[in-house]
Amino acid sequence: MLAYGGKNLANNQVQIRLIIMLLAFFSMMVTIYMILLYAPEVATGFAAPKAQRIFYLHLPSAIMSYVAFTVVFVASMIFLNLKSYKADVVAFAAAEVGFLFCTLALITGALWGKAEWDAYWRWEDIRLVTFLILWLIFAAYLGLRNSIDEPEKKARLAGVFGIIGFIGVPLSYFSMYIWQTLHPIVISPGGGGLATEMGQALGVSFISFILIFLYILIKRVNIELLEQNVEQLKEQIEGDAYD
């Protein structure tokens, strides 16, 4: 039986995706209001107080990219242990979505850096460099998958890479504790902390980013399963043609 088919997609799956999409859209509207109007402007400690609001987009993007690569790591382990090809599909979808969030974190970080430090990038900052390494690991994972045609070999090599590449996540996250960094530490241990309204705005932003991540991930997994089914049908037709 095919893993996915337009007719086989259960109605409740479609409803779940629709609910997640609506919740994501609604929470994003609330997030925009809270970021632009509710959260207070932080005048002390920042050279560009208005640009500081990029924080509410930048931090959730970065955290979601960590979450995405953790999903790649877990799904890769499941695939290599249990030979579950659905796990491989989830790993691939999570890597693609994670790459997207990682890119957004780099873009928003660069914009905030330009506003705050008058520089889009600072090579001497270890946090920035390790996060760029994570982005390159994501890109290499996607490039590896794209370069191999044979499905089983592709899944196996990608699975191994997904496990080894996970080192980029703790490397990036803990870099600010191990090495000196210009990057601000806010909500992590040792950080300055947040005012109540700022914490609330950040919390709502996190919720909307999580919902967007879930919606895009589920959609991407379904599309990948559909693509695999199309390939299976093509092989079946080619096999029948030679009979």
Add this chain to the structure above:
Amino acid sequence: MTDSGIQYLYIAYTAIWLVWFLYLVYLHFKQARLENAMKNLEVMVSSHGKKRKK
């Protein structure tokens, strides 16, 4: 730095929405193409199955 940086905030918002929107458009067209291919292939499989029965 005397500029409050508001323009960077607007660019960041625009970039986030644009990237998500473009990605969702890409997924939408990819899904439509695959569903179309699936329908055509299913027709080919069923017509091939009928020919074999004959």
